[in-house]
Each structure stands twice: as structure tokens, then as C-alpha cells.
Amino acid sequence: MRKRIIALTLAAAVLAISLFGLPxxxxxxxxxxxxxxxxxxxxxxxxxxxxxxxLAHGSLLPLPIDSETGLAVYAPDGSLLAGDGPSTADTVVRRALAEGPAQAEPDGELSFAVPVTDDGVLVGVVRTASPRTDLYLRTGATWLVMLGLAATALALTWLVARRMAARLAGPLEHLAVAARQLGEGDFTVRAPAAGVPEIDSVGAALNTTAGRIGDMLDRERAFSANASHQLRTPLAGLRLQLEAALDSPGADPAAAVADGIATADRLERTIDDLLALARGTGANPDTAADLDRLLAEIGDVWRGLLTAQHRELHVTGDGAPPPRASEAAVRQILAVLLDNALAHGRGTVTVIARDAGGALAIDVSDEGPGIPDDSDVFRRRTSRTGSGIGLALARSLAEAEGGRLWLSQPAPPTFTLLLPTD
Known part of the structure; x- marks a missing residue:
């Protein structure tokens, strides 16, 4: 592109110089x-x-000598009287004798002749002439100067064309590189500003596209990782129910099937929650979450899992205000905290929902030995199974809802979720 811009600019300059210079x-x-x-x-x-x-008195004085102009005087009969010219009258002299002032351009010379009269009587002819070489030299010198100016103009045009080509082609080349990197999967690439409105518009569109694709892939990756983490507990509960049904062949299979269907429904709801959160459609700040239903679900889902470990679950929330947050987000945050207590805690797990003065506070604790002070429990640590991301996910969901999640007490470990209610 650079070469084409330079070539077209030079061609336009040559055309303009030719149209002006030749005439x-x-x-x-x-x-x-x-x-x-x-x-x-x-x-x-x-x-x-x-x-x-x-001439009238027959006393012609010597003619002045001019090195550039040949000067000669002829008698009325055409004979040369004085000066530098043909020995006899040539065409221009004969025309001057017969017709008056005359000019001629024989090969290699310019000549002019004028009759000389005294009281109306023709007494002679004056002939002047100059070689064409002098004319050619003057014209050629001027043309050389014009060619030099034209060459200078073309050189300046070439420099300006190079600069303009770099200014136009450079940003386009950067756009091409950015598009190539985007195609290779680098969604952090951004096209630099070029200072050319049209190119900057294309660059802004490319940057917006890269950002949107990057955000979409980040959400997809987050969904994959979060789903692998959040689905482990419902699947474990379903497995326990099925194993319990196999261990009790005399029990009513309808009850086991009903429990399995209920667990499958909760599993489906978990998937829907994760999809809504990944797409950014789970939050509705104008609607309060149903706190009583959330606390009831906690008892239904987690009491059986803790009972399998010979542990208890206590859930209380009398008088607690409902949070103005996404129900899906609150459900997943509590699921992370309870899964953490199930996997790493000991003894009874307690969930307390309380009024925190214009906000809802939910404390999740167990009877474990505690968490070291220097332990960064909210640091995201990923693995192929999705483990190590739960608390980091829970904190990010809480912050997205305008709330907070922190370790309020290291021993026994207590996590507190604070959500707005107004």
C-alpha cells in the first residue's frame, strides 16, 4: 500500500508539472x-x-562593433557599404529595399533589415542579425533551471508522499496485526489510535469486538470452572440417595425416586443459576430475594450430606430482612460456603441470617480447628476438577451484588455474607 500511495502521488505530481511546465x-x-x-x-x-x-552626404562613419549582433549597411543597389554581413544583398535586404522593414530566419540565424531614407529618398539599408545558438543557449539554460525546480518539487513530493503513506498505511498495518492476533486468540489486543478519524473508527470497532469476544470467552471459562465446582455437591447428594436406596432393598422405591427427582431439580436449578450469572442476567436489583425459601433449600440440600458424615446442620433466620440481590447469586454463595464447611470443617454447621442495620448478614460457621491468619482463603486456585475456586467465586458474586464476603472469625471458622436490603 505504501508503494501504491507513493506511486500515485508521484504520478499526480508529474502530471501537474507537465501540464504547467510544458506550456x-x-x-x-x-x-x-x-x-x-x-x-x-x-x-x-x-x-x-x-x-x-x-549616407545622404556620402560620408559614412565606422559602425559600432557588437559581438552579439551582426550589423551591416547596404547601398540602394544592394552592395555592402560597411559592417558584418553578406557581400551582396540577401533576401531580407532585398525585401527591405522593395517593401520596407523586413525580417527573415535563414538557417542558423535571425535577421532584420530596415530601409534608410533622407527627406523621403532611399539612401541605403541597415541589416542586423544574430546567430540562433545564442537564443538556444538562453532557452536551454532556462529549461535546465525549470527541470531542476521540477526535480526538486518531485523530490519534495516523494518525501511528503512517504510521510503520508506511513501515516495511512502504518495504522492499517497495525490493524492487520491486531486482527491477526485476535484471530489467533489474543483478545487483549488493542489497535492504537492513528489520528485519522476513519481508521480510528475501524480500530475502535475492532477493540470493541475483541473486548466483547474476550468477555464472552471469560464468561464461558468461568461457567465451565464454576459449574464443575458447584455441581459436585448436588451430584454427590444424588449419589448418596441412590446408594442409600440400593442398601435398602425393602424400602419403598417411590420415595427414593422422588428424592432423586428433587435432587435432579435442584441440580437443574444450579445449572440455570450458573448460566444466568455467566451471562450477566441473574441480577435484578429491583426485586428482593426470597430469603425463607433460600434457607429452606439449604436445609433440604445440605442436611442429608452432613448427616452422611454424622454431622448436623442448624439454620435460623427469624426476622431477617430479605436481601435486594439476585436469588441465583445468593444461592450459589451459600452453596460455596456450605460446601467449604462440608469439605474442610468439622462438627455442626450453623447458618444464621440476621438484620445488620439496613443490610442482611448471613453467618456460616462450623466447629473446625480454624483457619491460619496468613491463609488467603479467597485466592483463586484452579484445577481440572474446578476445586480451589469456590470462595473466590463466592466473593466475586457478593461484590457483583453490592455486598461483601469475608472471614469474620478464623476459629472456629465463620464466614459472613453482607447484602443490601434497601
Whole structure:
């Protein structure tokens, strides 16, 4: 593209110089030709006035010597009287004798002749001439200067064209590189500003596209990782129910099937929650979450899992205000905290929902030995199974809902979720 811009610019400059320079060159040549003719005519006229009286009295004085102009005086019969010219009258002299002032351009020479009269009587002819080589030299020198100026103009045009080509092609090349990197999967790439509105518009569109694709892939990756983490507990509960049904062949299978269907429903709801959160459609700040239903679900889902470990679950929330947050987000945050207590805690797990003065506080604790002070429990640690991301996910969900999640007490470990209610 750079070469094409430079070539087109130079072609336009050559065309402009040609359209202006060629007529100018022709005009210069014509001007010098007319100027030389006028000089010959002026010299002839002034000489004729000077020598008219001398010729009438037959006392012609020596003619002035001009190295650039050939000056000669002829008698009425055409014979050369004085000066530098043909020995006998040539065409221009004969025309001057017969018709009056005349000019001629024989090969290699410009000539002009004017008759000399005294009281109306023809007494001679003055002939002036100059070689064409002088005219050619003057014209050629001027043309060389014009060519030099044209070459200088073309050189300046080339420099300007290079700069403009770099300014136009450079940003486009950067856009091409950014598009190539985007195609290779680098969604952090951004096209730099070029200072050209049209190119900057394309770059902004590319940057927006890269950002949207990157956000979409980040959400998809987050969904994959979060789903692998959040689905482990419902699947474990379903497995326990099925194993319990197998261990009790005499029990009513309808009850086991009903429990399995209920667990499958909760599993489906978990998937829906994760999809809504990944797409950014789970939050509705104008609607309060149903706190009583959330606490009831906690008891239904987690009591059986803790009972399998010979542990208890206590859930209380009398008088607690409902949070103004996404129900899906709150459900997943509590699921993370309870899963953490199930996997790493000991003894009874307690969930307490309480009024925190214009906000809802939910404390989740167990009877474990505690968490070291220097332990960064909210640091995201990923693995192929999705483990190590739960608390980091829970904190990010809480912050997205305008709330907070922190370790309020290291021993026994207590996590507190604070959500707005107004």
C-alpha cells in the first residue's frame, strides 16, 4: 500500500508539472525569440536614424562593433557599404529595399533589415542579425533551471508522499496485526489510535469486538470452572440417595425416586443459576430475594450430606430482612460456603441470617480447628476438577451484588455474607 500511495502521488505530481511546465517551456522559448527580434529591430532602427544623414552626404562613419549582433549597411543597389554581413544583398535586404522593414530566419540565424531614407529618398539599408545558438543557449539554460525546480518539487513530493503513506498505511498495518492476533486468540489486543478519524473508527470497532469476544470467552471459562465446582455437591447428594436406596432393598422405591427427582431439580436449578450469572442476567436489583425459601433449600440440600458424615446442620433466620440481590447469586454463595464447611470443617454447621442495620448478614460457621491468619482463603486456585475456586467465586458474586464476603472469625471458622436490603 505504501508503494501504491507513493506511486500515485508521484504520478499526480508529474502530471501537474507537465501540464504547467510544458506550456511554460514553450512560452519561455517564444518569449526569448520575440525578445531577440525586438532587439534586432531596435538596433536596426537606431542605426538607421544615426547614419541617414551620413549616407545622404556620402560620408559614412565606422559602425559600432557588437559581438552579439551582426550589423551591416547596404547601398540602394544592394552592395555592402560597411559592417558584418553578406557581400551582396540577401533576401531580407532585398525585401527591405522593395517593401520596407523586413525580417527573415535563414538557417542558423535571425535577421532584420530596415530601409534608410533622407527627406523621403532611399539612401541605403541597415541589416542586423544574430546567430540562433545564442537564443538556444538562453532557452536551454532556462529549461535546465525549470527541470531542476521540477526535480526538486518531485523530490519534495516523494518525501511528503512517504510521510503520508506511513501515516495511512502504518495504522492499517497495525490493524492487520491486531486482527491477526485476535484471530489467533489474543483478545487483549488493542489497535492504537492513528489520528485519522476513519481508521480510528475501524480500530475502535475492532477493540470493541475483541473486548466483547474476550468477555464472552471469560464468561464461558468461568461457567465451565464454576459449574464443575458447584455441581459436585448436588451430584454427590444424588449419589448418596441412590446408594442409600440400593442398601435398602425393602424400602419403598417411590420415595427414593422422588428424592432423586428433587435432587435432579435442584441440580437443574444450579445449572440455570450458573448460566444466568455467566451471562450477566441473574441480577435484578429491583426485586428482593426470597430469603425463607433460600434457607429452606439449604436445609433440604445440605442436611442429608452432613448427616452422611454424622454431622448436623442448624439454620435460623427469624426476622431477617430479605436481601435486594439476585436469588441465583445468593444461592450459589451459600452453596460455596456450605460446601467449604462440608469439605474442610468439622462438627455442626450453623447458618444464621440476621438484620445488620439496613443490610442482611448471613453467618456460616462450623466447629473446625480454624483457619491460619496468613491463609488467603479467597485466592483463586484452579484445577481440572474446578476445586480451589469456590470462595473466590463466592466473593466475586457478593461484590457483583453490592455486598461483601469475608472471614469474620478464623476459629472456629465463620464466614459472613453482607447484602443490601434497601
Amino acid at each position: 511554460l517551456a514553450v512560452g519561455v522559448a517564444k518569449y526569448y525569440l520575440d525578445d531577440e527580434r525586438r532587439e534586432l529591430e531596435r538596433t536596426a532602427d537606431s542605426t538607421a536614424l544615426t547614419i541617414a544623414d551620413q
